[in-house]
Structures are given as C-alpha cells and as structure tokens.
Ligand code: SF4
C-alpha cells in the first residue's frame with residue numbers, strides 16, 4: 001500500500017475552461033432549481049447557507065470537469081456532509097427536544113426520525129405482519145418530519161439512480177471516516193486480511209435473522225456506531241449503559257482510529273451491514289468500474305487506493321471490481337495507465353470511459369446536490385445562526 | 389453486431405437512469421413515499437400502543453381503551469393494554485377510578501394518579517389489578533414499553549401489563 | 558382417557574404445533590441458517606444433517622415432556638429454576654455456535670499455496686452427527702414460548718405416555734415449518750458464503766452468550 005489518491009497525482013487531463021463551464025451549466029441550473037425554494041425563505045441564515053452550498057456543489061462539479069478527476073472533489077463534498085450532518089441533526093434535536101437522547105415516551109409518540117440503516121431489518125417483520133419495527137411514524141408529523149414513508153421513498157428513488165454509489169454520494173455517515181482517512185499522509189497499517197470484507201455481510205445476516213425473530217431493530221439497539229453522534233436511547237438502565245458504551249467504542253475504533261491508521265473507510269468496508277445490503281443494488285445499476293486488461297500492468301495502485309478494498313488481485317485479473325464498489329473514482333484517478341475506467345454495462349471496456357463517467361456523474365451529482373446539499377444547507381444555516 | 393446492440397442498450401439504460409435522476413425530486417420521491425404510505429403498513433403496536441377498542445365517557449373527560457398488544461414471535465416486551473385519559477384540559481387534579489379494560493362490564497384495574505398543573509412535573513401511577521389478568525404496579529414515567537405513564541398531546545396515557553400467563557418469556 | 562378425549566388431544570397437539578411453528582422458526586432460524594450455510598455442499602448432506610438436528614430436537618422435547626409431567630403444571634411459569642435453565646441453555650447454545658464458527662470443518666490442506674488455491678488432500682471430511690445433534694437438542698429445550706404452552710398442556714394429561722405422545726405430535730406440527738430450511742441445501746457453498754456464515758454464527762453466539770449471562774446474573778442479583 002504505497003499510495004493514496006490524495007497523494008498521487010494522475011497526469012492531468014485538463015479540459016479547457018470554456019468547455020468545463022459548459023459541462024457544468026446543467027448542474028448549476030439543477031442547483032438553482034433545488035435551492036430555489038430556500039432563496040425565498042424569510043430566514044437570512046438559510047438563504048445564505050443555500051447560496052454557499054449551491055456554489056460549493058457547482059464549483060466541485062466544475063473542478064471534476066476541468067481536471068478529469070473525480071475522487072478528490074467528491075471527497076470534499078462527502079466529508080463536509082459527514083462532518084456537518086451531525087451538527088444540523090443535533091441542533092434540530094436540541095431545538096425540538098432539548099437533548100440528544102431519546103426517552104421511551106418520545107419513541108412511543110413516534111418521534112424518532114427514521115434512518116435508512118433500519119431498512120434491511122424491516123423487510124421480514126413487515127412481510128409477516130405489516131408491522132414496521134421502528135418507533136417512528138409512517139406519515140410526517142409536526143414533531144417528526146423524517147417519517148418512514150418519506151425516508152423509504154427517498155432511499156428507493158436515490159438507490160435506483162446510484163446503486164451502491166449511495167455510499168459515495170448520499171450517505172451522511174460515511175464522510176466522517178473518509179475525513180479521518182484523509183488526514184494521515186501514509187497508512188500505518190498496510191496489511192489487512194481481505195476476509196474482513198465479509199464481516200458486513202455476516203452482520204447483515206445476523207441482524208436480519210435476529211430482527212425477524214425479536215421484532216426489534218437489533219442493529220440500532222446494539223451496534224450502530226453513529227448513535228454516538230446522532231441520537232441514542234436515554235441511559236436509564238444497565239442495558240442502555242452497555243449499549244451506549246458499545247456505540248462509543250465502535251465509533252472511536254471504526255470511524256476515527258482505524259481510518260487514521262489504515263487510510264481506509266474501515267467502518268464502511270468492514271462493518272456496515274447497510275453498505276453490504278446496498279451492494280446488492282450494484283447488480284441492477286448500469287454503471288460500474290472496470291479494469292481494461294490490455295492496459296493494466298498489475299501495479300496494484302488501484303487496489304491500494306480503494307478506500308473499501310473493493311478491488312482484489314483476482315478481480316483485477318478478471319477485469320472487474322467487487323460487488324462492494326461504491327463508484328468513488330479513486331482507482332480511476334490513481335491509475336496512470338488509464339486501465340481503471342468508468343463503464344456502462346454492455347459497452348466496450350475502455351474507449352468510452354469519459355462518456356460513461358459523465359453520464360454517471362450527472363445523475364449522481366444531481367442526487368448529491370438534492371439530498372446531501374439540502375442536509376448541508378440545513379447544517380450551515382445552523383452554524384451561521386450561531387455566528388450571526 | 390451483437391456488441392453494438394448491447395452498447396446501444398447500455399447507453400439507453402444509462403440515459404434512462406439520468407432521466408430517473410431528474411424525475412426523483414419532482415415525481416419519483418413522492419410516488420415511492422405515497423406507495424409506502426398506502427402499503428397498509430403500521431408502526432409496530434409495541435411502540436404505537438395499538439388501536440382504540442372502546443371509549444368510556446366520564447364526567448367531562450373520556451377514557452380510551454386500546455386493544456391488548458401481544459408480542460410477535462419472540463418480541464421481548466410484556467403484553468399490555470394502553471389506556472388514555474383525554475382531553476388534558478378537562479382532567480381533574482386527581483384520577484382514582486376503576487376501569488374495565490376488556491369490555492366485559494366488570495372493572496379490571498384500579499388506577500390512581502395525580503394530574504399536575506405543571507406539565508413538566510413528573511407523573512406517577514399506581515395500578516392495582518382487580519383480577520389475575522393484569523399486573524399491579526406502582527411506577528414513574530417511562531419504565532418500559534409495557535408499563536408506563538406519560539403525557540401525550542391529548543392527555544395522559546398509561547400502559548398496564550397483562551399478567552404473566554400471557555407473557556412469552 | 559377415553560377415545561374422544563384422546564383424539565381431541567391429538568388434534569390439539571398437532572394444531573398447537575402447526576400454529577406456533579412460526580415462533581419455532583424465529584427461535585431456531587438464527588441458529589439453523591448460519592449452521593446450514595457452514596455445512597458442506599449438497600442437498601443430501603444438509604438434509605441428513607437437518608434430520609439429525611430435528612431428531613435431537615425431538616429428544617429434547619421428550620425429555621422436557623417427562624420433566625413437565627413429573628413436576629406437574631408448576632414448571633413452565635412458576636418454576637423458580639426456569640431462569641436458570643433458560644440462562645444455561647442460552648450459554649450452551651452460544652458455545653455450540655462458537656464451536657461451529659471457529660472449529661468445523663477442518664479440511665486437511667497442503668501447507669503451501671499452489672497458485673491461488675489451497676490444495677485439498679483427499680475428500681473433505683463429512684460433518685459428524687454430534688454438532689447437529691447438540692444444536693437440535695439445545696434448541697429443543699430452549700424454553701421458547703410455544704414449547705412452554707405445550708409443556709403446560711402435557712403436564713395436565715393423565716399419564717406420562719400421553720404427555721410423550723402429545724409432545725411427539727406437537728413436534729410433528731412444528732417440524733412442518735422447518736421445510737423451508739431445506740431450501741438452504743441448494744445454496745452453493747463457496748468459501749465466501751461459508752466465512753460469512755461462520756462470522757454470523759460467532760456474532761449470534763455473542764448474542765446468546767449475552768442473553769444467557771445477563772439472565773443468570775440477574776437471577777443471582779435479584780434472588
Ligand atoms: S457503508 Fe454504511 S456508513 Fe458507509 S457509506 Fe455506506 S451506508 Fe454509509
């Protein structure tokens with residue numbers, strides 16, 4: 001593991017400024033459309049935040065067009081999303097409830113904001129009894145706008161477009177560890193047993209079986225590292241105290257320490273069951289990353305650069321990436337021989353890489369601007385509110 | 389020939405994905421959300437408290453008794469019945485009364501709790517079971533999903549646990 | 558017992574088994590699914606193992622029927638040792654699952670790697686019956702809710718043979734629900750699936766271990 005996209009320069013394939021601006025125009029128009037409602041809000045902080053986020057997203061897309069690289073610019077957005085999401089979320093919680101912890105009476109009232117991580121655990125109980133084993137509400141209410149129907153609808157729509165690229169362009173948790181992974185210049189731990197890649201699938205299997213038996217969202221109750229920075233059950237018993245310790249230990253270990261040491265997204269690659277579940281949608285998504293065997297010299301740069309170890313020696317030899325590829329673009333950007341390429345299934349591997357990239361990026365960035373952008377704007381508005 | 393055909397199909401699907409992306413905020417999100425909302429799903433009764441079975445009219449206020457909630461499969465909560473006193477504005481300062489929970493015309497539990505004027509003051513309930521179908525308990529707020537007393541938007545709600553013979557554990 | 562009451566009990570036992578089968582499935586699923594996926598390929602091996610599992614589960618049932626009948630209807634709800642028994646069974650289940658997660662199968666393999674594949678010498682050993690029997694027996698006496706209901710009924714019957722027959726029929730009713738597990742026999746076992754199943758078994762072992770330990774600790778503290 002000798003390199004990482006942040007430290008390895010790919011020979012620049014700069015586009016001319018005029019053409020880059022032209023290619024960015026659709027995203028600028030899309031951003032204007034997405035934030036148009038916020039511009040007419042009475043709150044100045046929200047208006048300002050929307051302008052800032054709109055310019056941020058458009059500028060990043062322009063840089064993607066101008067430089068021909070993807071990973072680094074996407075990472076600015078994704079890390080900002082990961083770091084700022086908890087700010088906005090916690091500020092909202094404190095405004096509504098006065099605390100980050102959620103007591104039983106609020107759960108009973110259906111006030112828990114729905115989180116997509118629960119979705120795989122809902123399927124069997126819902127199929128058996130039509131019960132949703134989550135203490136939220138099906139339709140939005142004044143105290144809980146993040147209702148189950150809205151969040152599942154949003155996830156379904158985004159998943160149709162993104163597949164597993166959800167984990168690079170939509171998830172508001174993955175960016176936290178991506179940020180920590182970017183801090184160190186070189187990884188301290190280089191050798192990672194590839195079998196760790198299977199752990200998320202095992203966790204998925206275990207939580208789906210247990211949730212179906214116990215009719216409770218087992219992962220949320222026992223294993224979610226992000227409870228530490230969002231909301232958690234009020235600590236009122238030995239059990240909730242143990243759960244809290246687990247959340248904090250997992251967060252510190254998997255989201256902070258290990259990414260710092262390995263420069264990988266360790267929680268996403270080796271733990272997150274929702275990520276594993278989301279990988280299944282790569283099967284129906286038309287975009288993928290392939291390795292052009294004719295150009296590949298087996299230098300392992302792509303494997304080392306991949307933040308989730310979604311390329312193996314065997315997969316490179318087969319010209320593929322693994323099911324867990326989240327289309328972040330790190331491998332493509334780092335490959336000096338242009339062997340790692342963006343690809344539309346059914347087309348020839350290699351010659352149409354840039355066309356495939358553009359086709360993918362327009363959809364992915366549109367989704368990122370719509371969903372992540374609104375999350376960012378909310379958080380930035382809170383920060384501005386504090387500052388002003 | 390075959391290759392170019394699959395390539396055309398591939399780009400067509402790529403274009404379609406882009407179209408889907410454009411439709412997400414305007415059509416698709418709402419479409420999927422409505423589909424989920426209309427799928428006949430409900431939040432598990434262990435959280436929501438189940439559906440109302442009967443309303444008992446009292447002097448100026450009413451008691452809404454829900455259907456008993458029994459755990460699914462190996463769900464770990466105790467079975468319970470949710471009872472709500474509504475509306476909050478009409479409740480007397482002290483409630484102490486027999487309630488018929490199963491609708492057989494005979495009282496099942498005697499409930500006692502104070503209704504503090506200050507909505508921030510903690511609640512405390514005393515449930516005395518009058519037969520062996522329910523458990524007696526004296527409790528403060530939020531003990532568990534099956535035994536709690538809490539304020540709702542409409543009034544005060546109490547969950548009374550059914551006796552152990554209905555329990556799964 | 559007269560004939561009508563015997564036939565009523567027969568139907569009651571079968572109906573109870575059939576009606577509560579989903580709970581059995583939920584109770585045994587987290588054990589059976591990873592275990593089946595760890596087993597070697599082949600419908601025959603896996604169905605044979607499942608048969609051993611079910612037979613051992615029946616043994617667990619019959620043993621419980623004897624105890625229930627002997628102790629009368631006091632056992633299932635008021636028996637003070639119930640929490641002890643539940644805690645111990647959960648712990649034993651955790652150990653059995655953990656054994657599967659880290660132990661079996663031990664394929665003898667060449668120390669050196671040839672190409673990319675590990676060279677296997679001879680035929681992969683077939684799984685013995687002990688593992689399946691242990692898991693079957695432990696899930697059999699797992700004191701799951703339908704099992705306790707059946708225990709109450711069996712203990713009210715007039716004779717021990719009647720209690721045993723009641724449990725055999727109850728078992729037959731529940732066993733129907735285990736048929737879907739046979740479908741797992743067709744899942745192609747590849748190293749990745751087996752590893753996933755092993756890790757899942759280890760995780761579930763942690764869960765059962767925690768459940769068992771916390772039940773026992775609560776018992777020690779509060780009694
Ligand atoms: S793997 Fe999980 S935490 Fe990571 S980006 Fe994907 S869904 Fe989010």
Ligand code: SF4
Nearest residue numbers: 306325326328329331
């Ligand atoms: S294989 Fe996929 S996840 Fe890994 S670096 Fe390449 S694009 Fe990113």
